Amino acid sequence: MKINESKFKGVFLLENKKKKLATINLIPGFAPFNEKLIQKEGIEYRIWDPYKSKWAAGIMKKIKNFPIKDDSKILYLGAASGQSASYIADIAKKGKVFCVEISPRVMRDLTFVSEKKKNMVPVFSDAKIPKEYEFIGQVDVILQDVAVKNQVDILIRNKYLLKEGGHVLLAIKSRSVDVSAKPEKIFEESERKLKNHFEIIDKKRLEPFEKDHILFLLRKL
Amino acid sequence: MKFNKKKRFKEVTVKITPFGFFAFHKNKLIKKSIWKKQDRVKNYLKKADLLKEFKGKVGKAKYEFEHIFGSEAEEFSKKQNIKFDFQEFMVDFAKQKIKNVYSKDRLIIQAANMYEELSKMINMFYERLSEWYGLYWPEKVKEIEHVEDFTKIVGEEREGQSMGFDIEESDLDIIKKTGEEIKNLISIRSKISNYIKEEMEKIAPNISKIAGHNLGAKIIAAAGGLEKLAKMPSSTIQVLGAEKALFRHIRKGAKPPKHGIILSHELMPKIKRENRGKLARVLSSKIALAAKVDFYSNGKKERWEEMLEDLNKRIGEFK
Numbered sequence: 193m194k195i196n197e198s199k200f201k202g203v204f205l206l207e208n209k210k211k212k213l214a215t216i217n218l219i220p221g222f223a224p225f226n227e228k229l230i231q232k233e234g235i236e237y238r239i240w241d242p243y244k245s246k247w248a249a250g251i252m253k254k255i256k257n258f259p260i261k262d263d264s265k266i267l268y269l270g271a272a273s274g275q276s277a278s279y280i281a282d283i284a285k286k287g288k289v290f291c292v293e294i295s296p297r298v299m300r301d302l303t304f305v306s307e308k309k310k311n312m313v314p315v316f317s318d319a320k321i322p323k324e325y326e327f328i329g330q331v332d333v334i335l336q337d338v339a340v341k342n343q344v345d346i347l348i349r350n351k352y353l354l355k356e357g358g359h360v361l362l363a364i365k366s367r368s369v370d371v372s373a374k375p376e377k378i379f380e381e382s383e384r385k386l387k388n389h390f391e392i393i394d395k396k397r398l399e400p401f402e403k404d405h406i407l408f409l410l411r412k413l
Numbered sequence: 414m415k416f417n418k419k420k421r422f423k424e425v426t427v428k429i430t431p432f433g434f435f436a437f438h439k440n441k442l443i444k445k446s447i448w449k450k451q452d453r454v455k456n457y458l459k460k461a462d463l464l465k466e467f468k469g470k471v472g473k474a475k476y477e478f479e480h481i482f483g484s485e486a487e488e489f490s491k492k493q494n495i496k497f498d499f500q501e502f503m504v505d506f507a508k509q510k511i512k513n514v515y516s517k518d519r520l521i522i523q524a525a526n527m528y529e530e531l532s533k534m535i536n537m538f539y540e541r542l543s544e545w546y547g548l549y550w551p552e553k554v555k556e557i558e559h560v561e562d563f564t565k566i567v568g569e570e571r572e573g574q575s576m577g578f579d580i581e582e583s584d585l586d587i588i589k590k591t592g593e594e595i596k597n598l599i600s601i602r603s604k605i606s607n608y609i610k611e612e613m614e615k616i617a618p619n620i621s622k623i624a625g626h627n628l629g630a631k632i633i634a635a636a637g638g639l640e641k642l643a644k645m646p647s648s649t650i651q652v653l654g655a656e657k658a659l660f661r662h663i664r665k666g667a668k669p670p671k672h673g674i675i676l677s678h679e680l681m682p683k684i685k686r687e688n689r690g691k692l693a694r695v696l697s698s699k700i701a702l703a704a705k706v707d708f709y710s711n712g713k714k715e716r717w718e719e720m721l722e723d724l725n726k727r728i729g730e731f732k
Binding site: 288299302303306307311315 | 482483484485499500503504506507508510511514515660663664
């Protein structure tokens with residue numbers, strides 16, 4: 193098996209029969225989501241499944257840029273049980289990932305992960321109310337994956353926590369906005385709204401990894 | 414008491430941090446209260462009360478307060494020579510919040526779901542066991558109508574003429590043992606049912622009277638909690654449990670559903686089929702009312718009598 197760093201720092205490509213993504217495990221031996229660990233030349237890699245993480249899906253769909261650096265300060269809205277966030281924490285190993293989540297059920301799992309991964313900070317708050325966690329200060333990147341109706345509005349509310357020139361990865365699930373509308377229409381509408389606030393660098397539909405999802409890569413002007 | 418006439422300060426700034434209070438007078442630290450690591454989250458959550466105490470110790474003055482949190486708190490802790498890890502604090506903070514977030518309805522929801530799942534299992538096992546035992550004594554199995562009666566007879570030795578298959582002692586033995594276990598499942602199911610009844614009376618007496626204990630608990634479960642149910646419009650309550658049909662309606666314009674789990678209400682079988690949609694609408698409006706009373710009065714107020722009266726009047730109109 194060949195393992196090479198992809199064009200994005202900290203994201204690795206495993207080439208066997210199929211292409212797979214991986215990160216270097218920040219806490220060797222720790223695999224809280226039963227993900228596969230692979231040892232090679234003394235380094236432990238965690239397989240990153242694009243069917244379970246929208247950011248990995250975005251990389252597989254060849255998104256132009258992946259804004260996470262090894263020392264990035266990241267605001268992650270809708271971290272859920274912390275599965276995707278734990279990979280982001282692997283990549284931003286010298287940075288910090290503030291994981292905002294409102295559901296107590298998944299927050300339980302998130303605290304288990306954060307106890308080990310010291311660069312993940314659990315924030316048990318509502319992403320609609322950034323005032324509750326603005327103490328984190330301004331961040332380099334916002335990642336947002338919340339499956340609620342007004343996904344774009346939530347990002348706009350959180351925009352003031354993003355540094356100028358900072359990037360956003362925004363996953364939009366059209367079925368959460370309106371189950372009956374055509375996804376294309378929802379995505380167009382979202383784009384129109386986003387244009388007033390951000391520069392849209394790239395957008396990628398996430399099929400076949402996620403149905404009716406789009407990933408936007410944005411930059412704050 | 415030692416001779417220390419309290420010194421009066423005119424202007425005091427108190428820094429409120431996740432690890433304690435620090436009172437400054439003209440940039441000089443005059444008093445501090447530092448919390449041990451294990452008390453930090455607990456104390457931070459009741460900081461308002463503790464602050465009163467702290468102010469009492471500092472004495473009368475013109476106070477200003479400054480909240481310090483996040484990386485600022487980390488920096489400040491270094492200056493004060495205190496070990497403080499903000500990330501750790503946030504983990505403990507989240508844990509404490511998780512601890513406080515649930516209320517009794519969460520337990521009832523789990524019990525209601527367990528009851529549902531147990532019922533499905535018991536029915537499944539009952540069918541399997543009647544096939545199994547039926548090989549041996551088909552005449553007896555045919556007489557049985559309820560699963561409860563069945564578990565009493567399963568494993569009994571055959572009497573009289575039978576077309577059943579002559580099985581060996583060991584064959585009958587394992588059937589009997591399986592029957593015993595199903596009996597246990599039935600008994601735990603009725604215990605759960607009693608538990609739901611008792612707890613529903615405490616937190617949702619009005620829903621219990623309008624919908625029944627078990628159905629009431631199921632509705633709370635489907636809504637995702639008593640608070641959510643209390644804030645739900647009755648039209649949503651009417652179709653709880655029929656989401657598949659509802660979304661088929663919204664997306665593809667199919668016929669809208671008339672009722673979801675509300676269909677298992679005890680009044681439903683007594684009403685003509687064409688009126689069940691109507692009944693579902695009336696029932697859900699009463700359940701919506703009952704849920705509001707139950708949630709906002711913490712299960713203390715009982716207003717179900719007028720609701721039932723109203724309900725019966727409405728039913729009389731289309732019976």
